[in-house]
Amino acid sequence: xxxxxxxxxxxxxxxxxxxxxxxxxxxxxxxxxxxxxxxxxxxxxxxxxxxxxxxxxxxxxxxxxxxxxxxxxxxxxxxxxxxxxxxxxxxxxxxxxxxxxxxxxxxxxxxxxxxxxxxxxxxxxxxxxxxxxxxxxxxxxxxxxxxxxxxxxxxxxxxxxxxxxxxxxxxxxxxxxxxxxxxxxxxxxxxxxxxxxxxxxxxxxxxxxxxxxxxxxxxxxxxxxxxxxxxxxxxxxxxxxx
Amino acid sequence: xxxxxxxxxxxxxxxxxxxxxxxxxxxxxxxxxxxxxxxxxxxxxxxxxxxxxxxxxxxxxxxxxxxxxxxxxxxxxxxxxxxxxxxxxxxxxxxxxxxxxxxxxxxxxxxxxxxxxxxxxxxxxxxxxxxxxxxxxxxxxxxxxxxxxxxxxxxxxxxxxxxxxxxxxxxxxxxxxxxxxxxxxxxxxxxxxxxxxxxxxxxxxxxxxxxxxxxxxxxxxxxxxxxxxxxxxxxxxxxxxx
Numbered sequence: 120x121x122x123x124x125x126x127x128x129x130x131x132x133x134x135x136x137x138x139x140x141x142x143x144x145x146x147x148x149x150x151x152x153x154x155x156x157x158x159x160x161x162x163x164x165x166x167x168x169x170x171x172x173x174x175x176x177x178x179x180x181x182x183x184x185x186x187x188x189x190x191x192x193x194x195x196x197x198x199x200x201x202x203x204x205x206x207x208x209x210x211x212x213x214x215x216x217x218x219x220x221x222x223x224x225x226x227x228x229x230x231x232x233x234x235x236x237x238x239x240x241x242x243x244x245x246x247x248x249x250x251x252x253x254x255x256x257x258x259x260x261x262x263x264x265x266x267x268x269x270x271x272x273x274x275x276x277x278x279x280x281x282x283x284x285x286x287x288x289x290x291x292x293x294x295x296x297x298x299x300x301x302x303x304x305x306x307x308x309x310x311x312x313x314x315x316x317x318x319x320x321x322x323x324x325x326x327x328x329x330x331x332x333x334x335x336x337x338x339x340x341x342x343x344x345x346x347x348x349x350x351x352x353x354x355x356x357x358x359x360x361x
Numbered sequence: 362x363x364x365x366x367x368x369x370x371x372x373x374x375x376x377x378x379x380x381x382x383x384x385x386x387x388x389x390x391x392x393x394x395x396x397x398x399x400x401x402x403x404x405x406x407x408x409x410x411x412x413x414x415x416x417x418x419x420x421x422x423x424x425x426x427x428x429x430x431x432x433x434x435x436x437x438x439x440x441x442x443x444x445x446x447x448x449x450x451x452x453x454x455x456x457x458x459x460x461x462x463x464x465x466x467x468x469x470x471x472x473x474x475x476x477x478x479x480x481x482x483x484x485x486x487x488x489x490x491x492x493x494x495x496x497x498x499x500x501x502x503x504x505x506x507x508x509x510x511x512x513x514x515x516x517x518x519x520x521x522x523x524x525x526x527x528x529x530x531x532x533x534x535x536x537x538x539x540x541x542x543x544x545x546x547x548x549x550x551x552x553x554x555x556x557x558x559x560x561x562x563x564x565x566x567x568x569x570x571x572x573x574x575x576x577x578x579x580x581x582x583x584x585x586x587x588x589x590x591x592x593x594x595x596x597x598x599x600x601x602x603x
Contacts, residue, residue: 266532270526276518284518285528285532287508287526288526291594325567326568328559331553333533
């Protein structure tokens with residue numbers, strides 16, 4: 120089972136202070152790009168895999184989604200999510216994405232933000248999601264970009280010209296990566312872009328869009344401290360259709 | 362128009378001495394992976410975009426392809442290719458891939474090895490290839506991997522553990538890259554994986570397989586000097602269907 124890092128107090132406390140936790144979707148720099156991949160939400164039945172505090176679930180309802188199911192492994196996250204809405208069309212349930220079971224052809228959109236890199240084996244989850252979507256249904260998700268995840272030392276370096284560089288190593292060695300992001304010993308799973316896409320294709324998804332996201336020039340103009348964020352991509356955003 | 366680097370004597374002489382030039386497909390370490398993406402060649406009508414010395418064209422005929430058209434911008438390459446076969450089912454023609462014109466629905470397979478990274482604008486070429494393929498037809502191609510191409514300085518470095526690292530920078534800055542591979546001032550075009558895939562999707566191709574290729578463990582066992590080739594991918598191999 121995936122490491123339940125969000126129920127560790129040190130990690131949860133750190134996560135709760137992130138801009139994306141406090142400000143919601145508006146605090147997530149990649150949100151405009153994610154939103155651009157989403158269909159018109161009116162009347163959609165939506166499942167959010169790794170819903171966290173439920174920001175996306177509530178946004179989906181505001182946009183006209185008919186029903187939203189938010190799933191998360193963390194009781195901490197679910198407790199906070201439930202405290203933030205009384206909407207009867209939103210349900211939050213505890214679920215381990217590695218053992219996920221969903222009924223067949225009941226969702227129009229499956230969404231997941233920065234959760235699937237915690238899952239060691241994608242294939243069973245993708246099969247479940249494919250089966251749970253209606254034909255033509257959408258699967259839109261983000262993960263950390265493998266260029267970011269691959270190195271054992273995730274630190275910026277400098278080249279001979281004094282230019283910041285991101286030292287890639289181990290890109291072809293897929294598997295667990297321990298990082299000390301927010302807490303010590305957080306385990307994520309590095310997979311090449313090709314591996315993730317081929318898993319989707321094997322499960323009969325049609326790839327609709329692939330975006331290697333870094334902060335935009337406009338975002339860097341507003342936050343000069345993000346200047347390095349065009350040297351290497353931070354997130355991978357994928358849209359697929361059943 | 363794309364830089365006609367293969368007709369520059371310094372580059373052509375260097376290229377002619379590469380293992381893949383002398384030994385053909387068997388001298389190209391990624392060939393087994395490319396071959397695995399190809400359909401049964403029996404009876405296929407094939408076009409090779411950037412055919413070079415024509416090794417793939419001749420292989421396709423040996424495998425039972427009905428007709429093969431090899432296209433290249435370089436007179437040097439075409440001259441050598443023509444000198445190596447008398448097969449009337451193989452035609453070699455000069456073509457600038459940036460201005461390529463092909464008749465509609467006449468090919469079952471379009472193939473391209475390490476040529477498309479010389480093309481500044483992929484969209485017109487991909488539209489032409491899509492139109493030239495029969496419905497269900499295959500497009501299989503390789504390019505240099507953008508992780509390899511992005512940095513202004515394409516040199517290995519070493520991290521604080523003494524481990525070899527590939528210093529990525531400029532990954533989100535797409536466009537021309539000058540390198541000094543075989544000759545000074547060779548111009549290639551860096552595009553993110555997502556950009557290449559989205560171009561294909563916009564032209565109505567269905568993505569069938571994406572492989573970020575590095576030397577295999579078996580290849581490294583046979584050639585220990587390739588040990589670094591699993592730290593970062595060297596080539597990007599894509600299979601798509603019309």
